[in-house]
Amino acid sequence: MPELPEVETTRAGIAPHIQGQTLQRVVVRDARLRWPVPIDLAAKVEGKCLRQVVRRGKYLLFEFDQGAIIGHLGMTGSMRIVAHDEPPAFHDHVDLVFSGATLRYRDPRRFGCILWQDNPVMEHALLASLGPEPLSDEFHMAHLLNVCKGKKQAIKSVIMDAKQVVGVGNIYANEALFMAGIHPHRQAGRISAVRLGKLVESCKQVLSAAIKQGGTTLRDFVDSDGKPGYFKQQLQVYGRAGQACITCDQALTESRIGQRSTVYCKRCQR
């Protein structure tokens, strides 16, 4: 399941193979993604030159001379570079055929999307109200403190809300809260500035460590070269409900916050 580190790994893997190239052809085998692939996508983008591939939160922006393709991997999406003549497999829904290589989008569950946006790209409704990037200087203690002020929501819900900060998905939210020693159910407005500062740093640490490892492979995630990530072995709480806490040895607790699996240590996280 692609989270920010997986999306960044994908971006870094594919960009060098297609940047600066002309998009010759768009092949849509199945347009039924989260939103339908625009019927006029080919007409909009064919013949244009890809300037760069940018990541914003978990969105991948393919910025052309004019306009951009907005991509999202959803739950099970992946993008990889293939040879022009490689036959598509089941669930390979979209190809972007560039002069030198083909970018192939695969998504069994079809929770992702492939959209078009004319300039300026960031004015698209999906991007316009996103919070700061978690690894940027814009994401700091004062920001999180301001965001949490007066909120009764569970802190885990807040850091997973893309309007407050992008890219902190379920796995890493669990891990960051453990690292910061904060109980995931704790009301956001009732956490001290010092502890929120610690949470900010934990988010940054967990995400950057995962990027270095090439992302977390759960089930079937593979990067743009088809290789898995190696962060899974470093997960402290996610997927470890009932097992011993790394710190205090007590069995980890599992609950649900907003339909998401939440794992934490009752003793270490307050």
Next chain:
DNA sequence: AAATTCTCCTGAAGGC
């Protein structure tokens, strides 16, 4: 307005 619940989808895993 803020918070919670619903929704899309398919493959893996578990139960019998």
Next chain:
DNA sequence: TGCCTTCAGGAGAATT
């Protein structure tokens, strides 16, 4: 072995 049920979840949309 095989069929059935349950679960996982990103994040916008709908609802409370």
